[in-house]
Amino acid sequence: MSTSMSSRRQCCVVGIGQSVYTKRGGIQDRSQFQVTAQAIKDAVSDSGLATADVDGLSSYSNDANEANLMQVALGIPELRLASMVWGGGGGGSCGAIALACSAIESGRADVVVAYRGLCQGQGKRFGRHGPGRVNGNFVDPFGLMAPPQMLAMVVQRFMHLYPVTEEHLAEVALNARANANRNPYAVMHGRPMTREEYINSRWIAEPLRLFDCCLETDGAAAVVITTRERARDLRTAPIDILSAAQGSGPGWGSGALSGHNMPDPDYASTNGKAVAKEVFGKAGLTADEIDVAQIYDHFSGMVLMALEDFGFCGKGESGTFVASGALRWPNGHLPINTSGGQLSEAYVHGMNLVVEGVRQMRGTSTSQIEKAKTCLVTGGLGVAPTSALILGRN
């Protein structure tokens, strides 16, 4: 019923904001904290709300731009939610939004900003060894130190088990680059890539080449979430969050980003099957009813696994699926990563993918899918926990 509590507190995105995106080290004139605060301010302005209306802040991946200081910077008079989800880096992107939705649906907060600020030129470099890795004793001394190496092992086994080749990895990378070249804010805008350039790019960790790996960038992104009722007075059309979920299968906490001890039947996967079931179930949709998707592309091969785990094709069929042109704008069966994704727009730990999902639903993407009414967004894949959400427009 439209007047029920659950309907009135149905969550929607009413504002999006992002900083300039640059290559790592490109933002030197202001701090990561300032970049992030300004992205939040821009998202709030976009919604037509004031920062004084914000009463919740949500993030993930141990975001260094702490909510307590963000409250000070933004002049938020009363903060009712200051929370972060645990776990695997970008795996928390949609998880932070799921958390925001839980808080809003329960009445604990009314206007929550989910955000991520990540200037790798100012902090740690994710592709390098760093302190504090989960079960670091069992990986660091063996030279397994960073996600490209760790997830290369998963992609390697995936390609061993199923008919997936470098041509299929290439298609994910080439699609992202083509989309980025329609997006003037993408770091790789103006840098088209040929198949030959992809194949000739240097190995990072086999089977992953340089262009199979996400960019190293500086940037921040934020989205404003509130109730559909609150959104009625605002100037932008609200974009419904039809569902959002976070979760993990067994063993993944010491899985791909740790000792590689996830269950065998699940090894060559995204750890996203349960989350997929949950977001489709809650939204009352099937994979066939998704018009466009933003799939977390830290590494090309993980995108292929996601296409299978989220049911867009069968297990082992992702190679054939992408070879058919399914991913391509504007007429592919499932256009993905329409801003250029993290392979070619920017690596903001997936929050930029959520922002692009909202643009698709608003009709303002630079690779707009005509008449798109549903968009799946995933969080980081092959990590624990992972997450996903489905956006919809009326």
Add this chain to the structure above:
Amino acid sequence: MAYFSETMPRPEPNMDDGKFWDSCAERCLRIQYCADCDQARHPPTPLCPKCQSAKVEWREVPDSGYIYTYTVVHYAAHPAVSQQLPYVVAAVTFDGCKGVRLVTNITDCDPESIQIGMRVKLWWDDIGNGLYLPRFRLRA
């Protein structure tokens, strides 16, 4: 001389995994088992994920196994690996130790010859200060 250079990060044993490294110091590869339900588990964890028992036994695993998956690493995520590039990291499994994978290196090989399923044999790499790390070579 150790496989990687001396500035390579070393294990820093803690209360949950210390017994694993104590065994390595004796050049014996022991994996944690549940003393109540016999479930093997790795990396070490305080409770059995199957029956939640805190009783553990450390049992020696065979000194040979096979490659479950691997990567050939071509860049230095840490300066200490520079001289070994490209090097092979593998997840190795052992007969009779279901569900356990050990992240390790396959050394003394042509990295391009490595394939999933190859049999490998344990050797102990002396990293100094009385600690040894389990690494593997292709089995002849």
